[in-house]
Amino acid sequence: MPSEKSLKHYGLLYGGSQAMESLYLQMARVSLTDATVLLEGESGTGKELIAQTVHQLSLRANQKFIAVNCGAIPAHLIEAALFGHEKGSFTGAAKQHAGYFEHASGGTLFLDEITEMAVDMQVKLLRVLESGSFLRVGGSTEVQVNVRLIAATNRSLQTAVHDGSLRQDLMYRLAVFPIRVPPLRERGNDIELLAQYFLQELNHQAGTCKKFSKSALDKIKNHGWPGNVRELKNVVHRAYILSNDNVMLEETMAPQSAAKPILMNGMLNFSVGTPLAEAQREIILATLQHFSGNKRLTAATLGISLKTLYNRLKEY
Numbered sequence: 001m002p003s004e005k006s007l008k009h010y011g012l013l014y015g016g017s018q019a020m021e022s023l024y025l026q027m028a029r030v031s032l033t034d035a036t037v038l039l040e041g042e043s044g045t046g047k048e049l050i051a052q053t054v055h056q057l058s059l060r061a062n063q064k065f066i067a068v069n070c071g072a073i074p075a076h077l078i079e080a081a082l083f084g085h086e087k088g089s090f091t092g093a094a095k096q097h098a099g100y101f102e103h104a105s106g107g108t109l110f111l112d113e114i115t116e117m118a119v120d121m122q123v124k125l126l127r128v129l130e131s132g133s134f135l136r137v138g139g140s141t142e143v144q145v146n147v148r149l150i151a152a153t154n155r156s157l158q159t160a161v162h163d164g165s166l167r168q169d170l171m172y173r174l175a176v177f178p179i180r181v182p183p184l185r186e187r188g189n190d191i192e193l194l195a196q197y198f199l200q201e202l203n204h205q206a207g208t209c210k211k212f213s214k215s216a217l218d219k220i221k222n223h224g225w226p227g228n229v230r231e232l233k234n235v236v237h238r239a240y241i242l243s244n245d246n247v248m249l250e251e252t253m254a255p256q257s258a259a260k261p262i263l264m265n266g267m268l269n270f271s272v273g274t275p276l277a278e279a280q281r282e283i284i285l286a287t288l289q290h291f292s293g294n295k296r297l298t299a300a301t302l303g304i305s306l307k308t309l310y311n312r313l314k315e316y
């Protein structure tokens with residue numbers, strides 16, 4: 001693996017900004033324990049890498065790490081997927097089958113997109129976490145496993161609990177050790193260093209020595225990166241493929257204004273230079289959403305007349 005000398009790394013994570021240092025500190029602490037970790041951060045911020053790193057630094061490092069995307073498993077299959085099923089428990093269950101909890105026994109289970117799990121399943125999960133044992137679907141014998149759980153969500157926990165997609169009791173149970181993962185735009189110099197690191201990695205793999213153009217670096221520094229590290233990595237990769245020795249971003253990066261502001265914890269986050277009209281639209285739409293479509297309340301809160309609000313909404 002190529003080394004970008006000025007870029008610090010911790011386990012699988014790269015970055016030496018203050019925000020990352022504070023993240024590493026929390027990871028170092030919690031790795032020494034078996035405490036349940038709840039990662040809250042936007043998509044592409046590295047939640048899965050964090051979960052893997054915590055596992056690798058823990059005493060369970062030699063055991064399995066299993067990642068499950070709760071949003072990707074159909075609701076009617078998730079119980080059997082997590083807890084397994086007994087032979088004949090449903091049509092097609094030809095033999096006993098162990099679920100992810102059993103597979104991860106002794107190791108770490110990473111439950112990604114926990115808010116996508118159906119609420120009745122969240123109740124079952126909570127029961128399992130409290131009792132430390134479960135029944136396979138169609139089974140009557142308690143199965144006991146020793147699993148370290150790490151859960152993640154790219155939604156604000158507060159909002160998810162508020163709108164009912166995450167049960168509050170489960171949230172408290174999971175958040176023994178909550179970690180907020182900083183978005184890329186809060187990582188200062190890491191943005192450029194990560195871009196250089198990803199470019200070096202590609203150079204290393206292909207035996208090339210392409211370099212960023214000055215304008216490419218400026219663009220990298222000034223972009224808001226709503227898709228975080230995943231977006232940066234993909235943009236660098238695409239630009240690398242499309243360019244010769246001088247890596248340009250002109251064609252490959254969406255203009256700044258196309259980047260949607262991020263709504264998290266009730267906060268809108270705009271990049272400097274966002275056109276006013278666009279900022280206004282986002283504020284109006286986000287406020288309307290916040291008040292569940294109540295136009296009167298939205299207009300009053302924003303200090304505009306109901307008529308103005310209607311006119312704006314018609315425009316949008």
Ligand SMILES: Nc1ncnc2c1ncn2[C@@H]1O[C@H](COP(=O)(O)OP(=O)(O)O)[C@@H](O)[C@H]1O
Nearest residue numbers: 013014015042043044045046047048049229230
């Ligand atoms: N700090 C980091 N250093 C290096 N690569 C990173 C970092 N954070 C994220 N990545 C890369 O970005 C992509 C998205 O990371 P991932 O862990 O899947 O994010 P999330 O689960 O939060 O959506 C992956 O390709 C991952 O390897």
Ligand SMILES: [Mg+2]
Nearest residue numbers: 044047048112
């Ligand atoms: Mg992920």
